Amino acid sequence: MTDTPATDEIAAAEHHHGAIARRVDALHRRVDHLPGGRTALRVLVACVGGAFILAGAAMLVLPGPGWLTIFLGLAILGTEFSFARRINDWLRTQVRRMWAWWKARRGKDGAVSGA
Structure with a gap:
């Protein structure tokens, strides 16, 4: 696929997103009939989703995976709200950059230190 673990993980997550x-979508079809x-x-x-984001924010100063929990909360919100999907897309772009x-x-540092 690619040569870096992070880009491999992002690509795998996008594949599972389907x-x-x-x-x-199946849940929406079932719920729409009620x-x-x-x-x-x-x-x-x-x-x-809000509870996950609040818990993640608390974990930024307390022990725990704060940012991971915030991102999970945004992913949960993204299943129903377009603003959360846009935030997730923006964050994914920033992580790639x-x-x-x-x-x-690291390539530059390796070339300098190897000389």
């Missing part, structure tokens, strides 16, 4: 999207079902689902997703910068920097 399976998750199909499951979310009166008030979609609204209830959106409220549930907002509560669960940072990884490319880090890889280029």
